[in-house]
Amino acid sequence: MSNSKDLFDKCRSFQDAKRVQAAGVYPFFRPIEATTGAQVVTHGRKRVMIGSNNYLGLTHHPRVQEAAKRAVDRFGTGCTGSRFLNGNLTIHEELEQKLAEFLGREAVLVFATGFLSNAGTLSCLVDRNDVIYSDRENHASIVEGQRLATGDTIKFLHNSPADLERILKNSREEYDGALIVADGVFSMSGEILNLPKYAELAKRYNCRLYVDDAHALGVLGPEGQGTGHYFGNPDAADLLMGTFSKSFASIGGFIAGSQEVIHYVKHKARTFMFSAAMPPASVGAVLECVKIVQEEPEHLARLWKNTRKMKRELTRLGYNTLASETPIIPLLIGDDMKAFGFTQKLYDHGVFATPVVKPAVPDGSALIRTSYMASHTDADLDYVLEVLEKLGREFGIIQPSRGTTVYRDVPPESVVNPATQPSL
Ligand SMILES: Cc1ncc(COP(=O)(O)O)c(C=O)c1O
Structure with a gap:
């Protein structure tokens, strides 16, 4: 007993967050008092939100809000159990069917969150003699699935098919089944996965391909169906994962694939079977979002118009925006x-954004992750650019000679045809 320690010692010595709080620059858990999506009120003041994943701005669409209310009227506020047992609603199944049609897949399984979708699917599919080949910058929920899976995980360099191929050559023979896993759009850098190349490698080395389209759903493809449709090859990935916590304005997640595989996951994924179902209001909201993205293309067009403007203007100011394409x-x-x-x-200047620091990014590569929405007005974006120009110079991040203040005159841009979304 003399070597034993109090389990809570680590909590007492954890100082990282306290140091940032003491410096008066702690940026997390800011309570939002009111929101329109594009603007929020925090600490009594209105601020432009550029830290959200509400890409299409649908959280405040009247049709979505009405649909959520109707679902509550019909089914109440919660399912009080797992879909496996007592929590399976007709609207869960309707959502699965509508999503399968939208994505062009045989079957879909809806989970309570995207995190649970990744963790549950990966852990139930990858057994002891199997292997996951995983991009180093994959989302934490994929990492959690890898930890729970009994098979091995081998990481490859971020968005590097060449490194993946090198590893496949050296290791594929050692395993039974294999799954290549990557984000369709990387959540920190905004890069798009080179899907055709990964699909080709998967075929050549007898692997299955799993794509997490959390940030591609609602954003890429003619109607926002994701990376497969963006590249004109909807079936490139064997399994497609998505979340409703971003463009689809709610919470929940799904896996889409063949009937056979979805049936297996439905009866094996512990995060699906032993966690309560997605609540009715969320299902109602998402069902409406699936309709809206097909009936109202203007949201996607506006999202890309805003995105192109911000990428162009931020680059012109002299910011390094990495390889972002979204x-x-x-x-x-x-x-x-x-x-x-x-x-x-x-924040003090009325702009709500979030930083990304180590270990989420390498030491010395801290970022401000900005993200844009269909519901941002030109006035919102012009204001953000004005503040970013001022602060960029003050902090020595952009050079005084770079950029001139012409935001108010940004030339009107033709509306992007979502069917032919250009890269940035
Ligand atoms: C790439 C990616 N995958 C999965 C998730 C998890 O989704 P959810 O918020 O529905 O749990 C997220 C959300 O942060 C994400 O960015």
């Missing part, structure tokens, strides 16, 4: 404390 546009800041200080200044 509404997620990171701003490279460098030092963690500088990123916290910069975020605080943005």
Whole structure:
């Protein structure tokens, strides 16, 4: 007993967050008092939100809000159990069917969150003699699925088919089944996965391909069906994962694939079987979002118009926006404390953004992750650019000679045809 320790010692010595709080630049858990999606009220003041994943701005669409209310009237506020047992509603099954049609897949299984979708599916599919080949920058919920799976995980360099191929050559023979897993749009950098190349490698090395389209759903493809449709090859991935916590304005997640595989996951994924079902209001909201993305293309068009404007203007100002090609546009800041200080200044100037620091990014590569929505007005975006120009210079992140203040005159841009979304 003399070597034993109190389990809570680590909590007492955990100082990281307290140090940032003491410096007055702690950017997390800011309570939102009111929101329209594109603007929020925090600490009694209105601010432009550029830290959200509400890409299509549908959280405040009247049809979505009405649909959520109707679902509550009909089914109440919660399912009080897992879909496996007592919590399976007709609207869960309707949503699965509508999503399968929308995505062009045989079957869909709806989970309570995207995190649970990844964790449950990966862990039930990958057994002891199987292997997951995983991009180093995959989302934490994929990492959790890898931890829960009994098979091995081998990581490859971020968005590098060449590194994946090198690893496949050296290791594929050692395993039974294999799954290549990657985000369709990387959540920090905003890059799009080179899906055709990964699909080709999967075929050549007898692997299955799993794509997490959390940030592609509602954003890429003619109606926002995701990376497969964007590349004109909807079936490129064997399994497609998505979440409703971003473009689809709610909470919940899904896996789409063949009947056979979805049936297996439905009866094996512990995060599906032993966790309560997605609540009625959320299901109602998502069902309406699936209709809206097909009936109202203007949201997607506006999202891309805003995205193109911000990428162009931020680059012109001299920001390093990495390889972003989507509404997620990171701003490279460098030092963690500088990123916290910069975020605080943005906040003080009425702009709500979030920093990304180590270990989410390598030491010295701290970012401000900005993201844009269909519901941002030109006035919102012009204001953000004005503040970013001022602060970028103050912090020495952009050079004084770069950029001139012409935001108010940004030339009107032709509406992007969502069927031919250009890359940025
Ligand atoms: C790439 C990616 N996958 C999965 C998830 C998890 O989704 P959810 O918020 O529905 O749990 C997220 C959300 O943060 C994500 O960004």
